[in-house]
Amino acid sequence: MLDADFFTKIEHVARVIRGKDLPFGGIQLILCGDFLQLPPVTKSGQKRLFCFQSSAWHNCIQMTFELTEVRRQTDIEFINILQHIRIGRCPKEMCEKLVSTNSNKIETAGILATRLCTHKEDVEQINVVQLEKLSGETRIFNALDSDPALVKLINNQCSVKAKITLKRGTQVMLTKNLAVQRGLVNGARGVVIGFNNAEKGLPIIRFLNGVEQTITPERWTIKLGGGAFLMRRQLPLQLAWAISIHKSQGLSLDCVEISLSRVFECGQAYVALSRARNLEGLRVIDFEKSCVHADSEVLKFYQKLRVETKLLKQSNLNCYSGYDKENSQYCY
Numbered sequence: 001m002l003d004a005d006f007f008t009k010i011e012h013v014a015r016v017i018r019g020k021d022l023p024f025g026g027i028q029l030i031l032c033g034d035f036l037q038l039p040p041v042t043k044s045g046q047k048r049l050f051c052f053q054s055s056a057w058h059n060c061i062q063m064t065f066e067l068t069e070v071r072r073q074t075d076i077e078f079i080n081i082l083q084h085i086r087i088g089r090c091p092k093e094m095c096e097k098l099v100s101t102n103s104n105k106i107e108t109a110g111i112l113a114t115r116l117c118t119h120k121e122d123v124e125q126i127n128v129v130q131l132e133k134l135s136g137e138t139r140i141f142n143a144l145d146s147d148p149a150l151v152k153l154i155n156n157q158c159s160v161k162a163k164i165t166l167k168r169g170t171q172v173m174l175t176k177n178l179a180v181q182r183g184l185v186n187g188a189r190g191v192v193i194g195f196n197n198a199e200k201g202l203p204i205i206r207f208l209n210g211v212e213q214t215i216t217p218e219r220w221t222i223k224l225g226g227g228a229f230l231m232r233r234q235l236p237l238q239l240a241w242a243i244s245i246h247k248s249q250g251l252s253l254d255c256v257e258i259s260l261s262r263v264f265e266c267g268q269a270y271v272a273l274s275r276a277r278n279l280e281g282l283r284v285i286d287f288e289k290s291c292v293h294a295d296s297e298v299l300k301f302y303q304k305l306r307v308e309t310k311l312l313k314q315s316n317l318n319c320y321s322g323y324d325k326e327n328s329q330y331c332y
């Protein structure tokens, strides 16, 4: 998430580039996001400020809207639980419901649940151990990078690794939308069922929705300053026995197992739980109420927004009835 410092810097750069002393140099902005999800990552010892806490935000952002319709989940009970967790609450009955998911059997047709972990060291370890356990031929797929000397930079910006090791039985996840209509979307879960006969022996994946597809390399482009680009060609796959909660941001997952005992951030439990599409596809192995936290500054931000929205609606209603109380005038 964008922090106050970065927002302030890009606002300044926009003014300089546009040569105009207007908010963001006069560039129109639409920002979207949810401050109650994972907060900005900061270096240790550095004070964390959300972008709405910067003066640049107050100078640039004139209107804020709260989107309230949930689309990822359809089950009202689950939506209600998530709405409470999002604001840092977990009443007893909701706690019990989440604990009860511990016994959910969510594996189907050889596709195992993805474990969401709080710490990336755990992710690496789980994936390495599980891959080693598989017998059978190992296939290694190395990325083709436009500038191999900048591999670290590309690794940081790109959602696929420079080297992907696969065997038959490897649990994988798509890292790009390939065919939305067929359910081959970023985050779709599958398992390697074999390799084709082409020269490179490309992996054939069976996805959770039953679709079987040979996966071919895709291209990622990374924009650098000054109009320069970096490029990586690689399979749009990552190992999926485990991924970190941070890396799961933005994904929707069909079958997910979550460990929350080592939560260390506000919003971390909410991000993890809200990746699941439904309660049946979710297994929380160690749920405790104490893992649910919401940042108090963010709660204040949303409370203020709600009050302002209510006032705005009120003033609009007054307007419809002919009299705008706030501005003490009649409207037509």
Ligand SMILES: Nc1ncnc2c1ncn2[C@@H]1O[C@H](COP(=O)(O)OP(=O)(O)OP(=O)(O)O)[C@@H](O)[C@H]1O
Pocket: 034, 071, 072, 249, 250, 251, 252, 274
């Ligand atoms: N208008 C819509 N109609 C149907 N499905 C939708 C619509 N908008 C979003 N969805 C679905 O809801 C899911 C979540 O959408 P999206 O990732 O845009 O939400 P988000 O607010 O970014 O979520 P989060 O911040 O929690 O990751 C996706 O599976 C998407 O396909």
